[in-house]
Structures are given as structure tokens and as C-alpha cells.
Amino acid sequence: MNIVIVGHVDHGKSTVIGRLLADTDSLPDGKMKQVKERCEKESREFEYAFLLDALKDEQSQGITIDTARCFFKTEKRDYLILDAPGHIEFLKNMVSGTARAEAAILVIDAKEGVKENSKRHGYLLSMLGIEQVIVCVNKMDLADYDNKAFEKIVDEYSSFLKKIGIEAKEFIPVCALNGDNIAGASKKMSWFKGNSILSALDSFEKAPPLIEKPFRMPVQDVYRFTGDKNGKRIVAGRVESGSLKEGTEIVFLPSGKQSKIKTIEEFGNKTRKDIFAGCSMGVTLEEQVYVPRGEIMCIASEKPAFVSSTIKANIFWMGKEPMIKDKEYFLKLGTARVAAKLGQVFAVMDTSNLSKTSKEKIDRHDISECQIECASQIAFDQFNEIKATGRFVIVDEFDIAGGGIITELVEDSQGETREQVIKREGKWEHGLVSYNDRVTKYGHSPKLIILTGKSGVDKKSIAKQLEKKLFENGRIVYFLGIGNLLRGLDADISKSKRDEHIRRLGEVSHILMDAGVIVVATASDLGEDDLRLLETVTNRESVFIVNVGKESLEDGLVDLDLDPSTEAGKNIEKIVKLLKLNPLA
């Protein structure tokens, strides 16, 4: 079981663990002697914390900088203890440690009492979904082992915990330095009848298995290794919840692609017939549908994951730079990674005192109730239903800078279209020639290249020359101007029904792409909603949006901006480069 120890700086977290390791005889022989000798050499008093604070900076400053893992076992089970830092500067490390814990010990100094990080850490525990917490009131020696001092902290801190919706399993008065109530009862505090830290740990319960929740497996990758005689395609990932057997009908979200499990694949085990929460596994499919990394595999007959490009969440921010509007970030959820921006901010909270302010950015160590707008649709769940697919991180430049949990499911403008597309995909009748057969034969995957820009800017000649160039290079390619549909497919609808014209352009492109074709389409004045509609109807993975002209669309929406006054050949080269086509064999 993974346990994290949190609390304010200097309240004695590392000492509690050091003492726990020493009193349970869990240290390697000679470790204590080695640390004691070093203290003597540097004429410092020995501290149990030195057993854990392994980095030189940590020992010289007497603080924990980064979470340490240590291992010990009781008769009941094995423990991995994560010693998290209490200094505000290293909150990111506290969060990293807590995120992998199943239960927590929160340490409060009996003399100093409840401090800002006692509260902040308490809040983060509740937000990170740690449901089992014991509170260790340490340094009772400095409070003369007095039960009144203990009760005072119990009262103050339980009323705080109540406000944030968690309840401590137990409060334990401790003097870690002398070992009181660590591994056994304390003689000095005979007034306390509860658990020692050690027996409290053993009283934690393992979280109920996630097997009974709806099935979720984020797709990590699809493997087809050269040299495999049968050329199997294996969809690989880890099951986050639920279970399934061979033959189960499944649906991939957000694309809505459906198929059936043909085989369960495990190296060295040919008899495996089922997979369940926790397994890192692979499956092969009956219908060879195209599944990119990032999709979530669900069971068709169960409650599906939700799909939207808008996410309502609580976010806590750890980046040095604040999270601001109009800046592009990346959101990573499961195995999906999409460009994202900060949308509406409902409230920003200082977690050390629970005060709310209204501002339009999220500063370091703030928690915010807000909306994130993703550049494309993504599948997810509400955090309180399925944790693994209900939480995400935000990447700023190269580093993870924020974490978030999804509090509410919010439809975006594409909700209706998406539902229709998922139905379409579910009922789509596939021929005997699969997507992969076509890709292998044609030497490229199907794509949709949309050239847009103000009317009057010449997009068509670029599109037509691009078609010619790709064709001459041996690609299967087709030019489709939206005007070509007007008097044919669209003859039954009025010119003003713009959405329907665009939807139909999307459906025609979708059929051409299903046939393996690279479609080069042109349409003037496409706005953000139009482009999203096209992506929803076709397939976001293979759509390329090219804007021709000076007035660019919003950042993050367009894959390439072209200047119409540039020589056509150069513009076409740019588009070809964007497509990253493999050379033909």
C-alpha cells in the first residue's frame, strides 16, 4: 500500500518516518551507525530525518526537498512510504508524491499548531482523491504531553477538514523523537486510547477494485512488428476500470469507431481470455478500424465516456508562470494530448485560508474552478465516477505545470453532430477491404486538406496544383470545391443553410477518405465552428487546415498559414511538408 506523509515544513514528517523505520527494525544494518557517525563528524545532533533526507542540500538545510520513497512491511502488508516535502517552494513535489498514494498521514506540530501548509496539504489531499487520512499531532513533548493541547488541535483541524468535505480517520498524539505512539502505545500519554501510527496504518483499507465500473482503456499504441508472420495489429493499453472478454463489442471514443474483441494478447500466455482493471494488455479486433493513440476503448453496451471539447474542472497550478488566457497549453488526459486554452474562470481560491477571489489568471499554488477549451474533442469521465479518466494535467512549454479534476460534464457546440456521427460509425457497414489494406496498397493514409480564407483570395488554384502534384507523385488524391456540391448534392437546400452545406461537405469528404483518398477541399470564410464541424464529421486525426491570406484564424486552429502572393510552387511545397507523407515503396 502506498502512503504519503504530508504537513507543514518542520512539523517533523521525515522524523516520523525515520522513527517508524527504526522502531520496526526496517533499516539496513549499519545505516543508523553510518548516519550517526556522519553527524558526529560534522558535530551536529543526530536526527531521524537524516535517514531519509538523502540529498546533500536536504541535509545541509534540514528540510526535505523531494519526495523520497522508502519501503517497510508489517505482518499485514508491504508499504511504500512517500515522504513529501512541507516547504511551499516544493509543493510540486508534494503533489507528485501524493498523486501516487492510496492513503495519507498528515503531520501537525503540537506547539506550532495548524499552519497554512497543514491546510493547503489537507485541501490537496481531498482534491487528489485521497479518502483515508490520519492526522498525527507530533512533538507532544513540547506541549508537555498535555491532552488539552492535543484536543485543541483536533477541534481546530477537524472543523477545517469538515469545510473541505473530508473526515480524518483518526487523530494520534505523537512524539516521534522519543517514539511515543509510533510503533506502540506511549507511557507518557496514557490518556490516549487510540491507535499508534503503526496500527493505524494497518487499519487503512485497500480501495475497492475498479472492476465493477464501466470499462475504460486509453489506447497507448497500435503495434504491428515487422517479422510477425501473421501481421497482427495489437491495440495496447492499460485497463483503468471494468473488465471484458473475447467477443465483446467495443466502441472507441471520441471517434465512435466500433469493433469486436477478437483475441486478448499477452506475451507468453496463449490461454488468456479476459482483461480487467490494472492490466497492461493488448487486444486484436475483428474489424480493422483505424484507432489512433488517445482514444478510449469502452464497451458498447455500457455507459460510454463523455465527449466534448469543453472541460469544466478544478485546476491547481504549480508552474512558475501563471496560467493565463489566450496562451496555448497542452492538456494530457489518459493517453490523449490536445492543444488547450484557459476558458471561463469561475473562481480562484487561496487554499491556505479557503478565500475566493475573482481574477482572470491562475497563479502558482492557486486552485481554480474554471473551463478549459480544447482545440479538438476528447473523451473523459467525471472524476467522482472514474478517477483515471476524470483527471488531466496541463503542460506549459516542456513541463507539467497544472493538474485538474473534472467536476461537471459540459456539452460543447458540436454535441448534436457528434451524437449523429457516433451513431453513423456504430452502424457503418465495412467491406472486406480494411482501412489498413488500403493504406498498405496506396502507400498513404487518407487525409482531408481544407484550404480556406477570405472569398476573393485564390485558394482553388493552389488546391488544384496540389492535387496535380500529389497525383504525379503517385498518391490517390481528389480536388473537391464546395461549389461543386451546390447544384448537385446540395440542390435541395437553400444557400443560407450554411451549417448543412458544411456538414454535407464533411460527409462527402468522409466517404472519400473511407475509400482511402487524400481530399483537397476549398471553402471560403470558414470560421471556428465550421472547422470544428468538419473535424467532427470527418476525423480530427487526419484533417489539415490551411489558411490562405493575411487575416488568420485563431491560434491553434490552423495548421498552416499561406501568403497568396508567394510563388505557388513554394506554397504547395509547404503543404506537402505538412502532410508528412512516407515515401512510396
Added chain:
Amino acid sequence: MKIENLKMSRLDELESQSIYILREAYTQFKNLAMLWSIGKDSTVLLWLARKAFFGHAPFPLVHIDTGHKISEMIDYRDKLAKELGLDMIYGRNEKAILEKQTFPDGKIDRLSCCKILKTKALQKTLSGEGKRYRLNQATGKYDADQSNEPYTGVIVGVRADEEGSRSKERYFSPRNKNNDWAVVEQPPELWNQFKTDFAPGTHVRIHPLLDWTELDVWEYIAREKIPVTKLYFDNGKGQRYRSLGCFPCTKSVESNAKDVEDIVNELKSGKFSKIAERAGRGQDKEDDGGLETLRKDGYM
């Protein structure tokens, strides 16, 4: 389906997490390599890779040959590499070996020797500045490698229980242009979302075994019947190696453990249940008992 049949053991959980990490590394890093020290940990890592990728190891395995490795290690390396058809690469600090800037023959201490033969050689081999030798499966010999592209993702088999600074690592841990590990600057890592975005010139160390203990490793070797080098077993004179390295700095331990089962018992309740694994490693003791100095420079 009966729920009780669907429980995972501790080893199952560790295996599943390691496989997840390996697959994340494989999909996110174009130039990925795995360091194979020939020891039990990185051999377990190799096994996990074959599980993750259904019998394949789809990236090169890199060994840093200090020229002072116990000779059975090299024999075992080449035997397994040929049997499993591995893409095997080794690199070394040839100049230092030639000029004998080594311990104990040269006039340098253990730490400097480690720095020159391991850390420097590793840096240069990873960056492509140093010569790489690649196993030619057709001839069974090593040829000078044509590619000198730097590796941007490097899978390493370190465990948190080995020593202090390793207990502070992330699963995906960035290294800057000079190979430095800026411990204090480590970005957060949560919910199995790893650092897969990185600035040009930097690389990421990937640690799939971080949560494993020495006992877990041996129990897994026993469960999976993974072949390990004979050096880990009693050589007939009541001596075996518990941890493998260069012969001048790695001491064997007194033990009669003759197979994997004996080793598991020895660690569980026997004579080694309370003695640290790296107790026989000389370099750990020279720097106040910490490998931190070496590791900040890029030592594994």
C-alpha cells in the same frame, strides 16, 4: 466473471506499471535506447520490454563497457543478445582505458574512475560523440556503428530502494544539455502523466523499476524464470555476487545461495534481509555514502 479471480498480486501490479511506462517511452521518444548493465535489474527490464512489446525489444540495448567488467558478464551479454536477436550496442572510454586512467592501476581514486569510465563513456555514447559498436547478428561480431544520432530517451533500471538519491527520482526524469540532473528543478509528475516534452539538446531518463525492491526483482526472476548470469550464485567456494560492477570495486559476498529460490529466501528472512544491496560497492562510500555527486553528472 468472478471478481476474486481478477485480483492482481504485488508483482502483477509492478509489472503492469513498468509495462505502461515502457510503452509510453516507446511511443513518445523517437530516439530511444535501453541501458543494459547485464545485472539482474536491467535484465528484468529487458524481460518487461519483451512483455510490453509482445516478444520484441524494439529499441537498441546499450552497454557501457568499462574494460574492467567481470568477464563472465560480457560472455553472458553476447550469448543472450544472440539468442534473443537483440539490437546490442556498446560504448567505452577508449582513451582512458588505453592511458590507464583507472582505479587501482592508475593514480586515481574510485570516484574519478567511475566518472571517467562510466559517466563520461555513457555521456559520449548517448550523445553519439563517442564511438558505438553494434552487434552484427549475421556475423556475431561487433561493427563500428554508422549512426551517431543522440538518444533523447534512455531507459534505465534504477530502483528507489538502492540508495538515497535514487529514491528521489521521477519515472521520467529530465537531464539537461550537460547531462546534469537538476534535482530541485524537477517538474511535477502525477497520475501517470510523464515528462515527454523536452527542449532540444536535453534528454529524459526513464525509470520503469523505480518502485521495485531487490526482493521484488528476485521474486519476479523466479516467477518468470528469467535467465541471469551465474555470478549471482555460489561459485562453489561459498562466494557469490549480490550486485555486479567492475572487478576492482565490486566485492563478492559470503553465501551458499545456489539458485534463485535460495536468493529469495536469503533476502526474505536469511542473512541479507537487513544488509543493503550496494554494501559491496566501493564508490558509494567515498562520497559520504551518497551517489548523488556521480548521479548529478549522469551516472545511472
